[in-house]
Amino acid sequence: MEWILYVAALIAAIGFLVLCISLGATLFSVKKTLDHMSGTVAGIEGQLEGITRETTTLLAKTNDLAADVQHKVAEMNTVVSAVKGIGDSVTGLNQSISRVTSSISSEVNKNDVKVAQVVQWGSVAMGLADKWKNRKVIDEQQVQFTSSSNPVHSPKK
Structure with missing residues (x-):
């Protein structure tokens, strides 16, 4: 009966050894996957740094462009105001000519x-x-x- 105890201990030791070997293989597989992921994350970090630099440059250019557009819009406002003034002057001139014409017409009729x-x-x-x-x-x-x-x-x- 003692030998059954030894056989059971041997079977338990072999089972434990198989468990350790499969656990080791699994851990090595997970290590490879984690190493691959680590490389991928490092690559993504490098790409993100490049994207961040480009985004910063693009943002600076966008701000410059927005400032330039605001400056040009302000200049266009003066041009639009001048054109509006010319339009108002022409309208006033047309009204004056209309008044003079109607005055002459009424005097001729009188x-x-x-x-x-x-x-x-x-x-x-x-x-x-x-x-x-x-x-x-x-x-x-x-x-x-x-x-x-x-x-x-x-x-x-």
Whole structure:
């Protein structure tokens, strides 16, 4: 019976040895995996450092660009204000021209009868002037005609 105890102890020792060997193999496998992960994490850290540097550079450029855009927007505001001022001036000029035109139109309408009379008197004056010119031409022609038709006789020698 004692030998059963030795056999049981031997089986337990062999089982413990198999357990230790499989546990060691598992730990070596886990070590390889952890080493691989460690390398991957180190690579990721390097890449993140590069990304961080690029991000910092990009952020600085973005800030410069934003400042430049704000400066240009401020300049554009002055241009827009100037264009608005020109638009307001043109609107004011259009309103002034409209007022002057309506004022002239209303004055012409008020003086419509007077204008018609001035036009009639002008026509009468032009007609009289034309008749006066025609009369002078006719008188000169008649004077020449009468002087050539009635010759002046000179005494005979």
